Amino acid sequence: MAADRTDEVLDATRRCLARYGVRRTTMDDIAREMGMSRSAVYQYVRNKEDAVRQLSARLHNQALQRAKVAAAGHTPVAHRVYGILSAKLDLATGPFADSPHAAELLDEQARLSGDICRDFTAELLAMLTDVFAETDVPRPGDAAEICLAMLVGLIGTDRTELLRPAVEAAVSGLGASTDVAFTTRGS
Template identity: 60%
Template structure:
């Protein structure tokens, strides 16, 4: 992605956070970018394309963080927290202040819901792998519960409880999990 495409997507983000997807226009994006409307079309096909590309980029960045957490030689509880935190990070920063953020990060969103669902599915797979490697019984179910809890905390505005929640969930399954080095946690 060229620098100008990044500028257009950054401008799209600012417009979306300000106006929402329905009210944002290509003229808004062009004005925010500082170029003509026809120039914006050199980088994106239309507003929907800009929104989807923006959402994809945000989710790729979050998934990269989740994969990095999963690959660290740290206790499983820390890995699970790190993976769940990737979902939370999508809602942080400028998104926390905008009523329109859900249009980019909500699985029910018209334009980007499929991207968000794919991201959650990928997180589920990553969590399942980490939990399976740790020897946890029913890792796929545990991963679903971790994600449901994370989503619930996001909805309630209580992401400050994520660490406590992930630790409690793992403790509640009554299974001792191991780090990659085989140490007991």
């Protein structure tokens, strides 16, 4: 049996989408990017839409795994909140984000992958809520939504370097206990 080359197909899809966007990318483009026939690519994905959805799911799942690791840590609340938010930040500002077509994979309004993005955000919200529920923050769900909104604002204004001090201020201002401050300035 031939080796599973799905990851290679998705990598080729990512490169094509970064260049051409979803609408202009074809299965021929993906096949050409891989150096294989279009029929060979169909062994791994049903069609272009399936390739786009699988790629979006892979990117979001990778970020979700990083967020879960951060949420499960035995570190101060601010560290865990920062780690969870950083997973979304890395997704939004990663290598694909430089493409004008990144929103087609990473935006909750995207036609093919919006549901994947919304599910990802809902899982991050649940993780943040759980982290805040371990503290004396009066409304953990609201605190989680505030932190996500703060991150979206930082991404939108291209001021992502402010995430760490913003998390420190937010966690402290939301009423979490005083053991929330970062002990180092490193990631």
